[in-house]
Amino acid sequence: MKKINLLLLAILLTAVACFAIEDLDGYYKALEDARYYVGESKMDSADIRIAEMNDFLKAGKYSEETDEYGNYYYALGVRQINSDMEKEAKENLQKCIDIFKKIYGEKNEIMYHVYRNIGKECVFAEKCEAALDYFKSSDEIFSYAGIEMDANYGELKYFQARMSLVIKEPNYAQSLQYAEKAIDAYDYSVDYGYEYCKSYEMAGDTYMALKKYQEAYDSYSHALNAYTEYLGPDGDEFLKLTEKLSEAEKLKDKK
Structure with a gap:
């Protein structure tokens, strides 16, 4: 029985090792997996992948002013906002925003998409007021930076219209x-x-x-x-x- 248990342990350790992140492709696959698991309400699985992202960044001694750390805080914040951890989510999503601002600047197309994507995550988590706040920031950048109107902007307006109807005090004119x-x-x-x-x-x-x-x-x-x-x-x-x-x-x- 002891030999069998040791064999099972070896198999389990091998299986765990298969999920270790070895390169940036693995890191971004973990990011994709984490977002998928959050969407499926499989938070334990999301936590594992987010923890692996963090371990990879620490092992590689990545600077906090990198895309990879920005995406880590993004994944962590999205997981938290879907678990009613709104204070923690707000803090980590702000870290994500601050990192991307330092890398790319404040008012440009990249930051337009960062705010827009966070707003969408808030929509999916049914955090209407938070979604409108992030969408407002995205919309302001759109106007300032002269970004071309396209389907992404249509989606932004579509979600703003929806959220304006379902907040506690609906704003019909704005919607x-x-x-x-x-x-x-x-x-x-x-x-x-x-x-x-x-x-x-x-x-x-x-x-x-x-x-x-x-x-x-x-x-x-x-x-x-x-x-x-x-x-x-x-x-x-x-x-x-x-x-x-x-x-x-x-x-x-x-x-």
Whole structure:
């Protein structure tokens, strides 16, 4: 029995060694794995990969002013914000931001994407106010740096519109502005068809809340046409949208 146990121990040690990070490719694979595990709510697995990232950086005596340390704090902050460790998450995400600022400067396309990506992580963690704060910083850099409007900017506006509707005190006027900018920014291809449709739908929802039923009807009509063209006229979301359109039509005709 003792020999068998020793054999099992050797196998386990070999298996653990397979996960040791040996180079930067392994480091970035661990980063990718950690984000995947957080998304799947497999926090123990995420913790293992994040710890391996940290061990690799310490063993390699990396400076804290490197992309690799910035990404480490990013992974750690994302894991924490998905576990309601908001204070710790804010501190580590700020470390991530500060590192990238030192490397690349404060107001440029790289920092635009850093803030935008952190904002998206907050959306997925259902931290609406935090998401809006990071998106605001990203948006300010976009305007300052003269970055080209593209689908990434459309996504930023799309998420800003969504978050403005679900915060404790919804800001309908702001949400409407964001939704309209998202519509303008999207490349109307099948790759972004869903977000394009949802942006029109959110505009319709906002108009309904403001009791502007004709505008709501027009927005829902655009959304329905876009669904039909890019996604196909079926599914639960398509059905819900037709119901919203019908309700807006009834209300606009009553006015």
